[in-house]
Amino acid sequence: MSQSTNPTTQFQTDANRVTADVDRRSFLRSSLRGYQTTRDATQERFLNYESARIAAGDAKWEAIENLDVYLAQFADKLEARGATVHWCSDSAEARDAILDIIKKHDAKSVIKSKCMTTEEIHLNDLLEKEGFEVVESDLGEFIVQLRDEAPYHFVFPAMHLKKEEINTLFQEKLKSINTDDPEELTMVAREVLRQKYLSADIGISGANFGVAETGMISITENEGNARLTTSLPKVHIALMGIEKIIPRLEDLALMLPMLATAGTGQHLTCYNSQLGGPRQDDESDGPVEMHVVLLDNHRTRLLADPEQRDALRCIRCGACLNVCPIFKNVGGHTYGTTYQGPIGSVITPHLRGLKDWKHLSHSSSLCGACSETCPVKIDLHHHLLRNRRDAAGKGQGGLAERTLMLGFTIVMRRPWLYRLTGRLGKLGHVLTKPIHGTRIDPFYAWKKTRDLDDPAKQSFKQYWKSRK
Amino acid sequence: MSRDAILGRIREALSVKTDAHVREVAKQSSHSLPVLANGPDGRTQAVKEFLPFVGESLEDHIAAFNVLSDKLQTEFIVVPTIDSARQTLDQLRQKHQWERVGIHDHELVQSCVDQLPVEFLNTSSNYDAHELEKCDVGISGCDALIAQTASALVTNHSAGGRALSVLPPHHVVVADASQMVTTMADGFAMIREKHHEKWPSFISFITGPSRTADIERVLVLGAHGPKKLTIIMISE
Numbered sequence: 223m224s225q226s227t228n229p230t231t232q233f234q235t236d237a238n239r240v241t242a243d244v245d246r247r248s249f250l251r252s253s254l255r256g257y258q259t260t261r262d263a264t265q266e267r268f269l270n271y272e273s274a275r276i277a278a279g280d281a282k283w284e285a286i287e288n289l290d291v292y293l294a295q296f297a298d299k300l301e302a303r304g305a306t307v308h309w310c311s312d313s314a315e316a317r318d319a320i321l322d323i324i325k326k327h328d329a330k331s332v333i334k335s336k337c338m339t340t341e342e343i344h345l346n347d348l349l350e351k352e353g354f355e356v357v358e359s360d361l362g363e364f365i366v367q368l369r370d371e372a373p374y375h376f377v378f379p380a381m382h383l384k385k386e387e388i389n390t391l392f393q394e395k396l397k398s399i400n401t402d403d404p405e406e407l408t409m410v411a412r413e414v415l416r417q418k419y420l421s422a423d424i425g426i427s428g429a430n431f432g433v434a435e436t437g438m439i440s441i442t443e444n445e446g447n448a449r450l451t452t453s454l455p456k457v458h459i460a461l462m463g464i465e466k467i468i469p470r471l472e473d474l475a476l477m478l479p480m481l482a483t484a485g486t487g488q489h490l491t492c493y494n495s496q497l498g499g500p501r502q503d504d505e506s507d508g509p510v511e512m513h514v515v516l517l518d519n520h521r522t523r524l525l526a527d528p529e530q531r532d533a534l535r536c537i538r539c540g541a542c543l544n545v546c547p548i549f550k551n552v553g554g555h556t557y558g559t560t561y562q563g564p565i566g567s568v569i570t571p572h573l574r575g576l577k578d579w580k581h582l583s584h585s586s587s588l589c590g591a592c593s594e595t596c597p598v599k600i601d602l603h604h605h606l607l608r609n610r611r612d613a614a615g616k617g618q619g620g621l622a623e624r625t626l627m628l629g630f631t632i633v634m635r636r637p638w639l640y641r642l643t644g645r646l647g648k649l650g651h652v653l654t655k656p657i658h659g660t661r662i663d664p665f666y667a668w669k670k671t672r673d674l675d676d677p678a679k680q681s682f683k684q685y686w687k688s689r690k
Numbered sequence: 691m692s693r694d695a696i697l698g699r700i701r702e703a704l705s706v707k708t709d710a711h712v713r714e715v716a717k718q719s720s721h722s723l724p725v726l727a728n729g730p731d732g733r734t735q736a737v738k739e740f741l742p743f744v745g746e747s748l749e750d751h752i753a754a755f756n757v758l759s760d761k762l763q764t765e766f767i768v769v770p771t772i773d774s775a776r777q778t779l780d781q782l783r784q785k786h787q788w789e790r791v792g793i794h795d796h797e798l799v800q801s802c803v804d805q806l807p808v809e810f811l812n813t814s815s816n817y818d819a820h821e822l823e824k825c826d827v828g829i830s831g832c833d834a835l836i837a838q839t840a841s842a843l844v845t846n847h848s849a850g851g852r853a854l855s856v857l858p859p860h861h862v863v864v865a866d867a868s869q870m871v872t873t874m875a876d877g878f879a880m881i882r883e884k885h886h887e888k889w890p891s892f893i894s895f896i897t898g899p900s901r902t903a904d905i906e907r908v909l910v911l912g913a914h915g916p917k918k919l920t921i922i923m924i925s926e
Contacts, residue, residue, distance in 0.1 A: 223863045241893070243739035243909070250737075253906070256907050257907075267742040268740060268741055268742055269739060269740050269741065269742065270740040271741075273736070273740045274736060274740035274741060276716070276717060277732060277733050277736035277740065278733075278736075279716045279717075279734070280716075280717075280732070281696050281733050283713070283716065287704065287708060288702065288704075288705065289700050290697050290700040290701050293696075293697065293698060294702065297693070297924050303889075303891070307693075309692035309693040309696050310692060311692055311695060311696060315692065323846045323900040339765065348717075361902045361905070361913055361917070362902075362904035365904070365905075374895060378904065379902075379904070380904055380905070381907075383905075384906065385905055385906050385908075388905055390758065404906055404908040405908075405910045407905055408902060408905065408910040408912075409912075409915055411913075412912065412913065412914060415914060416823070416914075420819060420820060420823060435694070436889055438889070441711070443902075444900070444901050444902060444913065445900055445901070445902050445914045445915065446856050446900040446913060446914040446915020446916070447914040449856045449894065449915065450856060450857065450914055450915070451853075451854075452852070453852035453857075453892075454819055454853060454857075455857065459909050464700075470733075471878050471882075472731050472733065472734050472737075472875045472879070473879060474874065474878070475733075475734065475737045475873055475874035475877075476733050476734075476736055476737050476741070476875075476876035478874065478875075479839065480743055486903075489742070489758070489839060490839040490841060490895065490897045491897070492896070492898050492899070492900060492901055492915070493856075493894055493895070493896060493900075493915070494894065494895040494897070495892065495893065495894040495895075496892070496893040496894070497891060497892055497893075498857060498889050498890075498891050498893075499890060499891045500891065501915075502890070502891050504847075505844070505846050505847075505890070505891060505892075506794075506813055506814050506815055506816065506817065506846070506850070506851040507813065507817070507819075507851035507853055508852045508892060510849065512891075513732050516701065518694070518696050519896055522696070522699040522702075522703050523701055523703075525699075525700060525703035525704065526702070526703035526706065528706045528707060528708050528709045529709040529712050530712075531703070531708060532708075532712050532716065541723040557873065577732070596879075598716075599715070599716045600716075601715045601716070604715075634727075635905070646902065683720075
């Protein structure tokens with residue numbers, strides 16, 4: 223996961239390394255198989271899962287196509303209930319807004335519940351540099367934080383680690399007992415984190431949805447860490463991308479089961495909480511201040527694309543990662559992005575620049591498993607194609623690609639050249655057979671892992687003639 | 691101002707209409723299945739018509755709630771009267787050796803716990819979270835029980851604040867059969883009616899005891915919240 227190299231090289235290097243690690247790959251595959259079995263059973267219980275997908279997708283369309291109206295309504299309602307809303311155009315503004323709040327309260331320690339958006343703006347790095355203790359409370363996030371790693375998967379952050387590795391980590395960093403029992407390991411983390419909730423001054427959370435009608439954020443979780451994070455510290459800060467909006471409270475009755483089913487295969491996750499404002503006059507606990515930090519960070523650039531604004535409907539369930547043959551083979555860290563897998567490959571070029579991230583559009587077999595599984599019906603694999611098209615259109619295809627395509631154009635326009643190329647190809651195939659897949663093979667990169675069948679004795683053209 | 695800048699960028703972006711083909715793809719179903727009208731009513735209807743079916747009658751709802759509770763490892767106990775709820779709570783006290791119990795000002799909760807020989811912490815007014823953390827159990831009311839998902843719907847009014855139902859290692863919900871509703875949408879509607887748009891700052895659907903599967907996908911209960919969830923429903 224070298225940060226300094228360019229993203230394309232890093233992707234290729236890491237992909238090669240991970241695909242060679244057969245043991246880790248089969249470990250990943252078996253855990254994703256488990257997910258698929260559970261999810262299939264939960265989908266079965268629906269009266270009509272396909273129609274539910276269309277209805278859920280519709281809710282997000284309504285929100286995205288009227289985002290200005292709903293976002294303003296969301297902010298106004300929240301503020302009417304005593305929360306403060308911060309509008310941030312980019313990562314730097316969001317980091318500053320959060321740091322300001324923390325400093326104003328003279329806080330020492332910060333407890334966080336899972337929030338991928340904080341990864342996007344690299345919040346932890348900043349807060350630690352400023353001397354604050356920042357603790358991730360989601361078990362998976364806690365584990366990767368101890369390892370000083372990025373989350374492997376935006377729903378299952380530590381899915382790449384085996385229990386033995388977590389045992390070693392806990393013994394080293396937490397002086398824990400020697401155990402590789404998942405239950406005992408979980409209890410070790412529970413004990414450590416309990417005290418952190420009670421002593422933390424600031425709780426930072428994300429938001430899965432922002433309800434425009436009522437001015438509430440909705441948080442989905444299984445562990446209870448987000449509930450504790452938003453209940454005990456005296457200040458609650460929620461960081462939320464502007465695309466998380468849904469129009470009405472009742473929409474959650476559909477979106478929450480869809481998120482759970484697609485995300486983990488549960489019919490509903492353990493806690494689905496809606497938070498609208500700090501502690502009110504007639505309430506006995508909760509934070510005295512609530513801040514909602516709204517982040518654009520180039521989401522409006524994606525919104526401006528009439529074909530691909532579709533991708534802003536994403537509810538970050540992670541289903542497209544779980545079914546993606548590329549994710550299963552190259553793993554989460556290889557992407558080098560906050561959001562991995564197909565959805566990450568679609569949106570990262572928009573959020574961080576097509577030039578550096580266009581290679582992600584090629585990390586796809588275009589099999590369409592992602593689009594097929596998406597609970598809000600985002601046309602993911604076609605968006606990958608659109609990104610390829612856009613990169614090529616801007617002349618960003620790279621020298622090799624451009625040369626190849628130029629050659630292709632020349633050949634395809636000249637029947638005689640086409641025939642000649644066909645014959646030369648056959649000849650080349652025979653001649654390079656002895657060196658197939660070796661370093662001196664001109665097509666080494668492609669042929670090192672692939673066999674090439676002998677071409678048919680008769681070309682299609684010859685066959686067609688002989689038919690008459 | 692950033693608000694105007696962001697809203698301005700959104701308006702500018704939306705001045706170009708969504709590509710018709712992309713919009714169409716999201717509507718298509720290869721199975722030619724029913725699609726409901728656009729808009730909020732269509733979605734509320736979708737929850738009833740597309741999500742799992744749990745019957746119409748209270749008996750059906752209780753049966754559905756029971757099946758899911760088993761799967762979730764929620765202890766769901768149906769008792770006939772308040773008196774039997776009292777007895778059930780006393781049995782739980784003995785079994786789990788409760789000494790300190792978190793409660794709140796809630797009619798049903800109060801009448802169920804009034805004879806429990808334990809030390810109480812009431813969270814309905816200012817309380818110390820460290821004291822609540824030492825409680826063996828938190829006993830709360832709820833706004834509704836959701837048959838479709840086997841959830842208890844709570845707010846900080848019906849559950850003694852935000853923390854009573856999540857900080858102690860065991861959460862007990864006492865409810866009345868009249869609180870059983872079909873879907874989460876029905877639950878929201880109940881809260882809407884009760885508070886007349888003056889929403890509580892905290893609403894939560896509690897669906898089973900706290901859990902995690904972050905280590906090798908092995909299910910572990912009690913990650914951060916309660917390891918046990920008991921729902922006692924009084925049927926008469």
